Amino acid sequence: MLTAMTTTYRCPADGTRAPVETAGWCCPGCGGPWDLDFDAGSVQLDALPRRVNSLWRYAEALPLDAPSVSLGEGRTPLVALTPSVTAKLDFLMPTLSFKDRGAVMLVELARRLGPERVRGVIADSSGNAGTAVAAYCARAGLPCTVYVPEATSPKKTEQIRAHGARLERVAGDREATALAAHAAAGEPHTFYASHVHNPYFLHGTKTYVYELWEEYGGRLPGTIVVPVGNGTLLLGAALAVAELYGNGLITERPALVAVQAEAVSPLATAFHAGADELLPARGAAPAPTLAEGIAIPNPPRARQILRAVRASGGTFLTVTEDQLRAAQRDLAARGLFVESTGVACWAAVRDWTDGSAVVPLCGAGAKTGLSA
Template sequence: MTTTYLCPADGARSPVDTDAWCCPVCQGPWDLDFEAPPVPLASLPGRVPSLWRYEEALPLPAPPLTSLGEGRTPLVRLTPSVSAKLDFLMPTLSFKGRGAVLLAELALRLGPERVIADSSGNAGTAVAAYCARAGLPCTVYVPEATSPKKTEQIRAHGARLERVPGGREATALAARAAAGTPGTFYASHVHNPYFLHGTKTYVYELWEDLGGHLPEAIAVPVGNGTLLLGAALAIAELYGHGLIADRPALIAVQAEAVSPLATAFRAGADELVAAADPAPTLAEGIAIPNPPRARQILRAVRESGGTFLTVTEDQLRAAQLDLAARGLFVESTGVACWAAVGGWSDRSVVVPLCGAGAKTGLADSGSLT
């Protein structure tokens, strides 16, 4: 069967070599009509030590031309119930490399004149790195307040940096305006579903590391929801192929300062509802007031039997210091799940440590202005 883009809202379809980065009918993000065959657990030990070892589950054929050896990050037990997956050890220092490598691989095969991306930092650094690997010109749009250490990384990879006045939504609008330029590939980690099929390898790795099982719960930080939706994809595939007996609950974590999805979930709504104006937060990577895939995120959490949790700025600071005292220096967004579920003892749960502390430095009481 031919792989195509599919709009989850109205059923519109488009070939994957289209210039249309969103559904032309409703302007919503694409899903991918792709049926992944089962991944044989017994065959994995002899395979390449990267996320491409799960080649059956990926919508692009191997071997990849842009790989940096991403994936296969360690799983470390922190308490008897809580383990952490160290995705800040990815080549680009965040989990976003899982999806960015698929976007760069797709772009390389399509041969655009330029690639653009928008990001609060980590997705942009990952796209910039993989475009450098692929030899593709890249421009990354970021909010004006993005961490200088992240913008330095983007520039180091040779990408052009566009700072946008305002926040994350203004940045996305600026990138989308540029996305219509002929010859442009919009490497949107929100709208392009190839990114989600990269992030789903996070759960495939858990499944392999735990001997064909998954924990009772998987906690993920949620802004645009790319890791959560990737996790939901992997769980559906593994369960559908009979490779796991039970589906874990998805625990979605947001900063209390910017928590539109948690507000909608608690209201029993299927869409975003009117919420308090977003406030500054140390968790800049999940400070998304209007995520385009909100409906999908809310549905995925509910169908898993999971929930939303929120964390305060003080909890983020304390969690970052606590992990550092355990030998793990993680950026302030990446500690959100540990802040939320680190004290759990009633069921097994895995948290991602999503980004390296070197990307933002240590949070302190003067970090918010």
């Protein structure tokens, strides 16, 4: 059973609305992802020290409260890397990636919908989101199936299986994996824990910025740098900034700087071309990249991502494979072993001097090993 905070899904493309309890996983009109009609309350900074030491301390800003599936996610530390750049260690999560922030919201939602509506959960992922959903489903006692591309890191697939989920390897790339999950999502009593289509995930990832706001004493750094594939962390960050500003809790909005791998950078290409949406694909398929977690050729929320970065006064940066390798080794030499996707932001801003910036270190190096 959902709480009094229950609200409705809304399609950002055509305005369609549907009850959370009975809606399908995507907009029935256009097939696109949902947003959530939800007005976040004002979080009072002086009340936080007395609250639970997890992301659930920001209760007024969350569409669900009093979770039963929490593993203590959130409240990851900040560590200075240079005088200008600080890292937030989001790989220090229960499943070793930032995806726990959103996965706990999805699984808590699935649990509250009850067995009359949900008897199993499916997810699709390049690894980390699937691992997070599998872990929280294990916590909730919900059967889980995770679809992954055939080239997914063996260490990630082992972690998914360890949580008791059924693993479905899909021949082809990340898009083929999503299509396989979409086909299964229509089965009766199935909850599609889509970190792309379901906005509850974004309301989980936005806590990344609420934590920065708290750690910075009621303000935010001048620049927030995030890796972008499907854009779930960036859109969560934009959501949090809008809520904090709208509730009078900050007076200045940070610039959002998005980072993509040069090998798969459709959003960066569109942004720098001045386009409002992705440009038509040309030539061969994208090249492989070490940053597998952000290798998304056609993100469904592309228009929202481009709009959010522009509205913030931010930009897109891209990094090469050599930069990713060098950044991973550099962080390891500093005592931080981070997976190759998770180092993308550090690779992009190692020489940053334009005011204060925060980068997320999104996944543990134990998930992929050291890049060759």
